[in-house]
Amino acid sequence: MSTVIKPEDRKPKAIRSGASRLNDKAKSVADEITAPVPPTEVAKVEKVQATSFAGEALKLGGKSDEEVRRLGTVDAADDVVETLFEERYRTANSPLHQAVWEKSTPIELFDTAQPLPPSEAAVPVMQKSLSILRRHRQANTLLDDKRKISDEVLNELGEAGYWGLLIDEEYGGSGATFTQFAQFLTDVATIDPTTAGLASVHGCIGAVDPVRTFGTPEQKERLLPKLASGERLSAFALTEPGAGSDLTALKTTAVKDGDSYVLNGEKLFITNVRPGRMIGVVCLIDDEPSVLVAELPEEQNEHFQLKKYGLYALKYAYNQGIVFKDFRVPAENLLIPDSGDGLTIAYHGLNRGRISLCANAAGTMRQMMADMLPWARYRRTYGEPIAKRELVERRLGHLAGLIVACDALTEWGSALLDLGFRGEMECIVAKVFGSEAQKEAAIELHMKTHGGRSFLAGHMFGDNIHDMLAPCIYEGEGEMLSMAFFKSLVKQHGMRYFEPIGRVLSESGIKQPNPMNPAHAWALKGPLMNYGRWWLGHQLSGHATFDLPDMPRELRPHAEYAAEFLSNSSSEISATMRKHQLKLADRQCRMAELSGRIQSAVVILCTSLYAARHDDELIRGAAEGICEKLTNDLTGRRPSDRYFKNVTKLGEKIADGGFPGLPKTGDEEIMMRYD
Incomplete structure (x- = not known):
């Protein structure tokens, strides 16, 4: 829903000032994110990866050198993405990480709305775009004779500025904040979810974000106006027949030949790909993952073919494979991040x-x-x-x-x-x-x-x-994402307290540590004492502290429960790491289950705080209901009669x-x- 709560209407006042303190340089966020990374930062990331506990754990756990290498490549890309952000905005300083590992939960970071001034230029674009879609929906002309979103609709949206919402005004867009854009997509989806999805494909994971974030001034000047006007709609070609979640299995290659790269390979499940589109292609250049921005010709030819297949999902948009055979891409269209490689670009969007x-x-x-x-x-x-x-x-x-x-x-x-x-x-x-x-x-x-x-x-x-x-x-x-979530959540804790243990195990040749074995205990005395100090301090530090805003009495208990749950989960996470030790990477079911519970607590906290900022009785009642349902799931309690009474009463009002x-x-x- 695109309801905007004005800053002066938000409460309590302490939260507004907290958000202001957090982002006193909000207007320069884009510059901060894309600032060049010092070589020392890159070296630091490479050093951490070379000695990571994850790599040692996989080796000691009996994994092959190939699996260790591939997972290490993905971890390295993730580490480099971290360096694109200021220290205070990285994962270890995120609100969720703080809520779990610190005893003081940063409630102001869970209660943040519209942190940047909305773009005035984007407002008429959004209004006109919604009007276009409603008109076509009412006239039953959204789809063409192939049952795809029609070119007429796509072109009208382009004239309205729909495709340039996330592109700065200097390049022909309207410079919407991402909060504006995301809430607008909800409005679009109530009319047509496919058109909302195409805006995301184009602006978030297509060519727009890679060029905006990693392009040179010349590349931005040349490519972004085409993307903003809709002259070139875009997609991102990453998936291959043998490369999905395993991004290290890429086989598409590009070889430099004069002022061009010659591209060969096949991509699969690429949404929004058609002749004439602009595609960010992840490929191997000198065995390194790289990204080329390819402007596809208006017609298929011997160098560029679309591979069609029956696909039930995304039925109103084009989702096809691409086969490149000696397809030439100008060398000036190679995106070169300040650090990292093509996987870094892929992860960012x-x-x-x-x-x-x-x-x-x-x-x-x-x-x-x-x-x-x-x-x-x-x-x-x-x-x-x-x-x-x-x-x-x-x-x-x-x-x-x-x-x-x-x-x-x-x-x-x-x-x-x-x-x-x-x-x-x-x-x-x-x-x-x-x-x-x-x-x-x-x-x-x-x-x-x-x-x-x-x-x-x-x-x-x-x-x-x-x-x-x-x-x-x-x-x-x-x-799979829940396991990635878990890995991000435990990474710093693991590097600080468990990586030293892994190094000792590797150097001493101990396969399975046993604290009751004097030799093992002596070898591990330093790392174990370090971890013991953390554990004792964590146990003695008492309950989590947090400063909730003024909230309706039916919502406040949910926020309190969720904040306490998140803080208490650090002990269970660390205990899980102790229990499974080197075999943790193979305990996918446990990681996914524990990750899911933490995510549910996050949903409860965010939803209760969100609803507290709205006076609408239905929104507050809906929030109370979903928070109680998720709490029951976490605690194993059966729904109460009061819950059934409230949720059915809400349903009656909606009906x-x-x-x-x-x-x-x-x-x-x-x-x-x-x-």
């Missing part, structure tokens, strides 16, 4: 894409709710509309909670990116929750309410189920009067009427 996915989910679920309401009012059983039945009321109330939580995570994550944070873990939370919420909403709430009619051709569910499920895979499969941000629908959308 993913977080924006993950927040956009959550924003899209919030809009798509509003579409589902808007589709459920007319049917629930129309469909009668035993003489009463099903809108009056508790099960349907509970579904509507729970769906409202999922929507508000996605709104909260979208606002929180995008605000952190605007402040200058890397936001790696925070954006993963938004992506995983948003995709899982949309899946639950589609199958457990939307489908079951419509019953057999949901499978009719032309029904929103039946026609779009694969698109509703695809976010669980795209931008990173949920459980009678709607919910904020819903698109307008009519009874004409009811299929196969029985009267």
Whole structure:
């Protein structure tokens, strides 16, 4: 939802001043993020990687040299991305990392909204774009004869400035803040989720972010105006037939030949690729991952072919493979980051894409709710509309909670990116929750309410189920991302306290440490004493401290519980690392489970704080419901009668009067009427 809370309307006052202190240089965030990295920083990253505990643990755990090398390459890329950000904005200083590992939870960093002044130039662009989409939706002209978003719609949006929202005004865009952009995507998704998704593909993970962040002044001057106007829509070609989550398996190559690079290889599952588009291509140049910006010709030829296949998901957009055979790309289109390589560029834009996915989910679920309401009012059983039945009321109330939580995570994550944070873990939370919420909403709430009619051709569910499920895979499969989340969360703790143990084990040849063995205990005395001091200090430091703002009494307990849960989780995380030691990398199920619990606590904290800033009774009621549901999941408690009463009462109000941000629908959308 795109409701904007003005700074002067936010409360309490202490939070406003806290946010101001955190970002006294907000206007120069882009410069801070892309500032050249000193050679000493790069050397530091390389040194850390060469001696990382993860590498030693994998070796001692019996992994092959090849697996150690490949995982080390990915870790190195991640480390270099960290150096692109100021120290205060890196993962170790992120709000989530502080909430877990520090006894003082930075509530002001979980309660941040609109940290940068919104771009005035972006407002009319957004309004005009929404008007275009509503007009085409009403006229049933969004799609062409191939059932894809029509070129007419794409071109009209280009004239309105839709494709240049994230591009600075000096290059023909409107310079929207990311908070503006993300909340706008929710509005777009209530009209058409595919068009919202294309904006993310183009602006976040397509060519726009790589050129904006890593391009030279000349490259920006030459390429960004084409991207801003929509003359060149864009995509990012990373995935290959044998390279998905394992980005080290890339086989596409480019060889320098005069003033060009000659590109050969195949890419797969590339959204928004068509002739005439601008594509960021990840390839190997001299065995190093690199990114070339390729401007595809208007027609396929012997050097560039599209590989088509049957794909159920993303059915209204083009998703195809690309085969390059001696395809020439100007050497001036090579993106060269100040440090790192092509994987660094690929990693950078993913977080924006993950927040956009959550924003899209919030809009798509509003579409589902808007589709459920007319049917629930129309469909009668035993003489009463099903809108009056508790099960349907509970579904509507729970769906409202999922929507508000996605709104909260979208606002929180995008605000952190605007402040200058890397936001790696925070954006993963938004992506995983948003995709899982949309899946639950589609199958457990939307489908079951419509019953057999949901499978009719032309029904929103039946026609779009694969698109509703695809976010669980795209931008990173949920459980894989949860493990990446866990790795980011434990990395500093592991390097500080467990990496020295790993080094001793490696040097002494101890395969499985046993503290009861005097030789082992003597060899490990230094690292173990260091860890023991941390453990004792952590146990004696008492409960977490946090300063919550003024909150409604029904929301405050949820915020308190979540903040305490996050602080207490550090002990369980460290105990898990102690227990599994060198085998931790193989305990994927435990890592994913523990990661999921921490993520749920983050959702509770952000959602309760978000709702406290809104006076809308429905938003607050929805937030209370989803927070209680997630708390019950964490504690193993059964739902109380009070919970059922509140959530069904909320559903009743929604059935009678709607919910904020819903698109307008009519009874004409009811299929196969029985009267």
